[in-house]
Amino acid sequence: MAGGGSAPVIRVDVRALGELPRDQVHLLPVSIESDVQANVDQYFTPAIRDYGGEVEVSFRGKALRGRALPVPDGFVGLVLKEDQRPCSDGEERAVRVKAAFDSLTYWNLESRPTMDDRVAMAMSWPPLAQAIHAAVGE
Numbered sequence: 001m002a003g004g005g006s007a008p009v010i011r012v013d014v015r016a017l018g019e020l021p022r023d024q025v026h027l028l029p030v031s032i033e034s035d036v037q038a039n040v041d042q043y044f045t046p047a048i049r050d051y052g053g054e055v056e057v058s059f060r061g062k063a064l065r066g067r068a069l070p071v072p073d074g075f076v077g078l079v080l081k082e083d084q085r086p087c088s089d090g091e092e093r094a095v096r097v098k099a100a101f102d103s104l105t106y107w108n109l110e111s112r113p114t115m116d117d118r119v120a121m122a123m124s125w126p127p128l129a130q131a132i133h134a135a136v137g138e
Helices: 118-133
Strands: 010-013 025-027 049-051 054-059 062-070 077-081 093-101 103-109
Touching: 062 118, 103 118
Parallel strands: 010 093, 025 103
Antiparallel strands: 049 054, 054 062, 062 103, 077 093
């Protein structure tokens, strides 16, 4: 952090990790100024059209095009919930694990998904990092 301070601590409560439901996760290229439950199963998911690996849906009149990406082997995706926001940036934060996922569908606004998309590149990094840091055989 600038000014030599340390980063705030974020505590993650993982006690219920083994009992968590596996959710379907969508990463949308929009900002929704609300923190309420959305009935995704009724209004969003049924409208998704699958075109052999790529998916498409309309959201508020805009075309979203996406693709499902698996979480890299040896990892698990987590949906975190912060029940109480801190008063300042430097204050300790506490989040709990709400759900887990094995893959996520990421969406682009009106453009087809490619391996050059940031999410696709980020999901391909863990296996590459593991290979780079693996012991080299003689």
